[in-house]
Amino acid sequence: MGKLRRALMLVHLLSESSEGLTLDEMAAELGVNRRTAERLRDTLREEFDIEERQDDRTKRFFIRESLRRVYTRPNAEEVAALQAEAQARRAEGSGHAGQLESLLAKVKSALDDRERARLAPDLDALVRLQRSRITAGPLLDATPEAIGVVQGAILAGACVEFEYTAVDGSEAKWRRVIPYGLIHGPTTYLLGKIPPREGRTDKEPVFFRLDRITDPRTSNQAGCAPDDWDLDAWLARSFGIWREDDHDIVLRVGPSAIERARHWRFHPGQVLEEDGDELLVKFRSGGLREIAEHLFTWGGDISIVAPEALRGVMRERVLLALGSV
Known part of the structure; x- marks a missing residue:
């Protein structure tokens, strides 16, 4: 706890001092030797922008900004994530892409020149090699x-x-x-x-x-x-977007797909149960057509246990896919 107290005290001293502190002054205030003060300063540099100024032959150190600014300033990873999301929503024609782009512009404009220069190399690398996936879907115009x-x-x-x-x-x-x-x-x-x-x-x-x-x-x-x-609860009553009467859905996952199914979200209220060397997925939901069409993507690794209505919808979708109806 003594090390933590000294670290917090040094953060306070460096942020409150208008002239900055020398290493000797830090050591005196903390009651430690000069080398300990130097190590503590270097450790704090990993979290705070500690600046220095030359005073004759002595360097003085200080934290320019308020502590609140230090903890609310975005890092390169956060800005890059927001930019990737804004670009993806713009590409798929999402109506709120403009709001995300506006937020991104505000975040970037709030950075001063020194912060932009510090973030630029990491941000450029992340933006160049990071994307939010755009799935197939309609091109719509929600203004x-x-x-x-x-x-x-x-x-x-x-x-x-x-x-x-x-x-x-x-x-x-x-x-x-x-x-x-x-x-x-x-x-x-x-x-x-x-x-x-x-x-x-x-x-x-x-x-x-x-x-x-x-x-x-x-x-x-x-x-x-x-x-x-x-x-959220209302949306969870459907598998997709369409509203239907709820059904107790039971799906059986074959042994070859169990590991994949354990890391798959079928529905927010799903329950997984082991059944011998197979896995049962249970949830209550409407949207039988959307469930059936999703099961196509599993290539036969998942079978329908219940309800019978879902089996009927699945048979219909298979026949339509084969051109038999």
């Missing part, structure tokens, strides 16, 4: 303005109004919904619920694709998700 309107309505506790074009391309229809969530990804969705009306039973929230929304605006009608609304 930043539409996302901004939805976010503004969430903050204002108001409904969102817009014109919505259905998948079949029919004429756009006016909608007013309470914003229950904004789901980002290759396709950006507004999760909205029609405001309850007198004599009408409340329905569950439904998805609206932002690329099919035109003229979005914040409504004059108040509307916000209830305080006990759990977006």
Whole structure:
């Protein structure tokens, strides 16, 4: 504990001193010899930018910035991760790519010239050889303005109004919904619920694709998700994006794929159970078509135990793939 106290005391001394301290002054303040003070200074340099100035023939050392700045300053790895994510979301057409790019620009602009020079070599290397993977998917046009309107309505506790074009391309229809969530990804969705009306039973929230929304605006009608609304729990009831009745899903993993399956997330609520030399994967979810299509990627290493409805959907998808239907 004595070493820790001396380290903390030296950090305080170097950050509070306007003129800086010599090694001899550090040693005197800490009650140690000059060599110990020197070693402690070198150790602190791994975490703090300790600068020095020449005072006649003596060097004086100090920490220029406040301690808060030291601990909130981003490092090269963090900036590179943010840049890779922003670039990937821009490449896949994600609606919130602009917000990530704006954040990246603000982070970089907050760095002073000395910090930029220090980060530049590492940042260049990481940016050149680091990417966020872009998966196959639709090229959509969810505008930043539409996302901004939805976010503004969430903050204002108001409904969102817009014109919505259905998948079949029919004429756009006016909608007013309470914003229950904004789901980002290759396709950006507004999760909205029609405001309850007198004599009408409340329905569950439904998805609206932002690329099919035109003229979005914040409504004059108040509307916000209830305080006990759990977006993560609601999303977990589906395997993918489509909403269906829940089913108890049981999948059987063959011996050759068990190790892979143990390191695979099928569903947030999954349970893995050993069954002889095989593995059972259990969870409750809707989205049978999406589950069936995902199982194609396992090349026959996973079989369906239950429910029978999932078996039926799988047979249908196989026949369609073979061109038999």
